[in-house]
Amino acid sequence: MKKNVLLASCLCFILLQSNAQQKINPESIQEKMQWFADAKLGIFIHAGIYSVDGIDESWSFHNKKISHADYMKQLKGFTLKNYDPAVWADLIKETGARYAVITTKHHDGVAMYDTKMNKLSIERATPAKRDMIAPFFDELRKRDIKCGAYYSLIDWTHPDYPGFLKDSVKYKISDDYERWNRFRHFFQGQIKEISTQLNPDLWWFDGDWEHSAEEWESQKIRSIILANNPNAIINGRLQGYGDYDTPEQNFPVVRPKYNWWELCMTTNDNWGFHHDDNWKTPYEVITIFVDAVSNGGNLLLDFGPREDGTIPEEQIHVFKELGAWNKKNGEAIFNTVGGIPQGHFYGPTTLSKDSTTLYLFLHGHQDGTIMLKGLDNKIEEITVLGDGAKLNHKVVGKISWSHVPGLVYIDVPENELDKYVTVLKLKLDKPVKLYRGRGGFN
Ligand code: GLC
Numbered sequence: 491m492k493k494n495v496l497l498a499s500c501l502c503f504i505l506l507q508s509n510a511q512q513k514i515n516p517e518s519i520q521e522k523m524q525w526f527a528d529a530k531l532g533i534f535i536h537a538g539i540y541s542v543d544g545i546d547e548s549w550s551f552h553n554k555k556i557s558h559a560d561y562m563k564q565l566k567g568f569t570l571k572n573y574d575p576a577v578w579a580d581l582i583k584e585t586g587a588r589y590a591v592i593t594t595k596h597h598d599g600v601a602m603y604d605t606k607m608n609k610l611s612i613e614r615a616t617p618a619k620r621d622m623i624a625p626f627f628d629e630l631r632k633r634d635i636k637c638g639a640y641y642s643l644i645d646w647t648h649p650d651y652p653g654f655l656k657d658s659v660k661y662k663i664s665d666d667y668e669r670w671n672r673f674r675h676f677f678q679g680q681i682k683e684i685s686t687q688l689n690p691d692l693w694w695f696d697g698d699w700e701h702s703a704e705e706w707e708s709q710k711i712r713s714i715i716l717a718n719n720p721n722a723i724i725n726g727r728l729q730g731y732g733d734y735d736t737p738e739q740n741f742p743v744v745r746p747k748y749n750w751w752e753l754c755m756t757t758n759d760n761w762g763f764h765h766d767d768n769w770k771t772p773y774e775v776i777t778i779f780v781d782a783v784s785n786g787g788n789l790l791l792d793f794g795p796r797e798d799g800t801i802p803e804e805q806i807h808v809f810k811e812l813g814a815w816n817k818k819n820g821e822a823i824f825n826t827v828g829g830i831p832q833g834h835f836y837g838p839t840t841l842s843k844d845s846t847t848l849y850l851f852l853h854g855h856q857d858g859t860i861m862l863k864g865l866d867n868k869i870e871e872i873t874v875l876g877d878g879a880k881l882n883h884k885v886v887g888k889i890s891w892s893h894v895p896g897l898v899y900i901d902v903p904e905n906e907l908d909k910y911v912t913v914l915k916l917k918l919d920k921p922v923k924l925y926r927g928r929g930g931f932n
Pocket of ligand 1: 550761
């Protein structure tokens with residue numbers, strides 16, 4: 491009885507903690523987030539006029555690397571003349587990703603969809619003369635890929651937005667509340683448009699750091715979105731009113747405490763198309779991906795298309811390699827949950843939802859013998875994902891009078907290694923049970 495009360499109050503505490511953190515009703519949040527938790531991989535797309543010159547998205551004028559006027563000249567060079575959203579959607583499908591998130595408007599204020607709130611859209615202000623988002627979402631939906639809309643709350647071009655260059659503002663909100671209200675009417679109008687025209691499954695806000703939840707009216711924004719689509723998921727950049735956390739570029743070392751989180755990361759060093767050859771290798775991308783998933787998170791991997799709508803070859807190569815790896819090893823990734831705590835195995839792990847299957851990931855060329863500590867289960871079978879080869883194992887140091895489990899040694903022959911990351915599948919006799927004591931008699 492006492493134990494139950496303790497458990498219930500612990501649970502309450504955890505729930506309260508996460509709600510306080512996110513300032514939202516529990517709704518049926520668990521249910522709503524399930525597809526996201528199972529999805530593991532999303533593809534991020536930074537499409538914008540910055541691809542014309544291949545310069546930093548929006549930040550280049552904000553940081554005064556280029557004047558605002560010169561930045562805006564790129565509008566004239568944005569053509570989308572070879573843009574085929576079906577090709578993009580096919581490539582995304584091939585990676586194994588279950589969702590994609592595309593910029594509907596970045597901090598520069600240029601709408602990539604058909605906005606009626608002002609004239610600054612690729613449809614009205616560039617030779618492309620078209621909305622690139624609606625046809626893309628159509629192609630994604632045909633392939634059963636969830637559609638995400640990135641939307642920057644910051645709009646450094648809008649005359650009524652206070653921020654502009656890094657060291658100057660147009661006005662202070664406290665000095666001109668009416669002007670700020672005009673901006674709020676504008677950006678919330680765009681959110682309503684995106685919601686009704688495109689009905690995203692996921693909203694990826696950005697730039698919330700420039701104003702408070704009260705100033706943005708975050709709660710109202712959340713309500714606008716959920717009124718139209720109660721199942722929409724909202725990322726954590728809405729000053730406390732989002733559903734999940736978004737570490738950026740830098741990966742967590744210890745497992746994050748959030749229920750849901752997603753690492754967003756570039757494939758080279760830039761979000762948009764850039765003259766940047768510092769591509770991550772497929773090995774690097776796959777190991778980062780596995781690391782995120784083993785810690786209970788997702789990876790949102792970015793690409794920056796050229797102004798004509800084509801995708802750099804190096805980018806395609808990384809995506810295809812990731813896709814091929816997922817095809818072979820996806821059983822250990824999609825629809826799984828984060829693995830066992832660090833210390834039992836020197837590498838990442840994941841578990842099946844019922845935790846009767848444990849997956850071990852071996853980076854690089856780890857053939858020979860690997861070791862598992864504190865696994866209080868009988869292993870029924872060990873196979874290598876891909877060809878299903880069965881591997882031998884040995885339990886060492888199990889003392890008959892002690893409940894402390896022995897060490898498990900598994901032989902991994904060189905010819906079974908994947909060229910990037912090898913996955914071993916351990917079928918256990920029952921849900922995973924771990925020993926985390928001090929050894930000896932304990
Ligand atoms: C940052 C940057 C932005 C980029 C985003 C992607 O917040 O401001 O340029 O789009 O990260 O996560």
